[in-house]
Amino acid sequence: MRQSNQSEDIETVIRQYSDMLFRICFLILKNEQDVKDVLQETFLRYLTKQPEFNTEEHRKAWLIKVSQNKCKEFLRFHKRHSYTPLHEVENCAAIADATNYESRETLECIWNLEASLKGVVILYYLEGYSLKKTAELLSISESAARKRLQRAREKMQSMNTEMKGDMIYEAR
Amino acid sequence: MKRDEMNTEFYSELHISDAMVDELVADVKKGKRHADFRFRYSTAIVAAAIIAAVGCGGIGASAAYQAYKNRVETMPEEEQAVYQQELEADTYAAVEEARTRNYTDAEYKRYLELEDAYYQDGVFPEQNIKHVSRLDEITTDELAFVEEINQIHMPAGEMTDEQLLQLIDYYAKYNYTIEQNAEEMGYVAEQTVLPEEEADAIKAQGLALIKDCFGVELDDSWDYGIYNTMDYIDPEELDPDDEITRDFAAYVLNYTESDAPNATFYQVILPMYDGGVFILNRAGKAYYNDLTEYTRAEADAFVEEGQAAVLQFVSEKFGLGTPDRIEIGGFENGLGEECTSQTITFSLYYGENEVTVDWNMVHKMVYCIAGRNLLK
Numbered sequence: 059m060r061q062s063n064q065s066e067d068i069e070t071v072i073r074q075y076s077d078m079l080f081r082i083c084f085l086i087l088k089n090e091q092d093v094k095d096v097l098q099e100t101f102l103r104y105l106t107k108q109p110e111f112n113t114e115e116h117r118k119a120w121l122i123k124v125s126q127n128k129c130k131e132f133l134r135f136h137k138r139h140s141y142t143p144l145h146e147v148e149n150c151a152a153i154a155d156a157t158n159y160e161s162r163e164t165l166e167c168i169w170n171l172e173a174s175l176k177g178v179v180i181l182y183y184l185e186g187y188s189l190k191k192t193a194e195l196l197s198i199s200e201s202a203a204r205k206r207l208q209r210a211r212e213k214m215q216s217m218n219t220e221m222k223g224d225m226i227y228e229a230r
Numbered sequence: 231m232k233r234d235e236m237n238t239e240f241y242s243e244l245h246i247s248d249a250m251v252d253e254l255v256a257d258v259k260k261g262k263r264h265a266d267f268r269f270r271y272s273t274a275i276v277a278a279a280i281i282a283a284v285g286c287g288g289i290g291a292s293a294a295y296q297a298y299k300n301r302v303e304t305m306p307e308e309e310q311a312v313y314q315q316e317l318e319a320d321t322y323a324a325v326e327e328a329r330t331r332n333y334t335d336a337e338y339k340r341y342l343e344l345e346d347a348y349y350q351d352g353v354f355p356e357q358n359i360k361h362v363s364r365l366d367e368i369t370t371d372e373l374a375f376v377e378e379i380n381q382i383h384m385p386a387g388e389m390t391d392e393q394l395l396q397l398i399d400y401y402a403k404y405n406y407t408i409e410q411n412a413e414e415m416g417y418v419a420e421q422t423v424l425p426e427e428e429a430d431a432i433k434a435q436g437l438a439l440i441k442d443c444f445g446v447e448l449d450d451s452w453d454y455g456i457y458n459t460m461d462y463i464d465p466e467e468l469d470p471d472d473e474i475t476r477d478f479a480a481y482v483l484n485y486t487e488s489d490a491p492n493a494t495f496y497q498v499i500l501p502m503y504d505g506g507v508f509i510l511n512r513a514g515k516a517y518y519n520d521l522t523e524y525t526r527a528e529a530d531a532f533v534e535e536g537q538a539a540v541l542q543f544v545s546e547k548f549g550l551g552t553p554d555r556i557e558i559g560g561f562e563n564g565l566g567e568e569c570t571s572q573t574i575t576f577s578l579y580y581g582e583n584e585v586t587v588d589w590n591m592v593h594k595m596v597y598c599i600a601g602r603n604l605l606k
Binding site for chain 1: 257
């Protein structure tokens, strides 16, 4: 009976959170199959630990944190996708559905950031977390998160200038 | 850039496919892990790799250690296959989670003695640990690996010497399997080949730091290895201006007392660039030989004593004054969950510079110090 409840619970959690986790991890790992591996490890961890949460927000944060740690583990050993240009994966399902949009430049800039900077940008700008929470989710200090964000802005500004000179943001 | 100034439409258009979600549900429900080894025991891989590399050079294997090596290397194929299967099914982050109960204090004390006997004197169990499919195949007093629960079933009563030796043997063979996998995946660390003069200078600096900070003088009987962290980064990723590269670039000097996996161990990480992170650490059986751990609340009783010892340590050894701020931690695991610990981590803040010191509550000693700009 307990096993059956666990099965239902994990299915609900996977269906509820895999899309959000996929978006975050895909931008970091740049490959759908690797993201699937990371998510599988993340949800298996959830199944093994059976963590308890007071709120859904807490559950979401836990899943993001674990998936980010798994991405880090992955990148520590496999650097093969770090320099995959966006155009090389445009035909994958996730990108193909998202090719016709004005925000392609932003995607290209984020895509080309190094992983450590990308994590901060994704959580702060795309997921809307505060700087403090972003730092917490990435297990870094708030000042390190601030520095990475600043560095990411500078890199994105420079990349964007190179691409078309059309600024999508100001320095501050 | 303000958040609303970034065009983030693309983000809401990125979706996981339904097929992948279905696959995830099916695989996770089955408890299936994907084929790649990289997620399993990433720390253990590094440890195994370093041990393997250290074991290859230097003083050579003792006769007793050779007995252990022979034992694991001559495991029958069927036994090796069982360990491989169990490694592939492993989903635990901590060794304790892979057992049905922890040791009692008396068991742990005896475990450490027998572990020495196993590696140093070639004392082995009379029989191998049992591997069974289901719990109902064993009694409550038996020690066995049970596939159904994916855990080692610990006997309800106090463990006998034979059972403890079987457990030590299990871990030895399990770790050997990890080493073999790591080797196959190309994760075995190789020592950096340095000009003799440079290697001697790194060794001299490391030995002086170990003596000065820990009061331990290591002689030539200690085996050592020097590793360059930059050997493990894709050359395309090297960017000396990058903060993370600069933090990571270091020589790692490892000293181990013997070839045994539980050997006393010292590690000095010497940054290559100014402002990089320096770490001095000690571990192994001389320092982790007690099961006692404390909760964060229980550790309060040790904070005053630990803090005084830590401040005296950083003042005497590294000339640091009173920090602007001190934070106390060390009671969270990698997932941010609360856990017990034997050490308190004191984070000392000097302006922007953070120095962390681990102080052991049982042995009342500094076990690890890490920080930037500590070496003059």
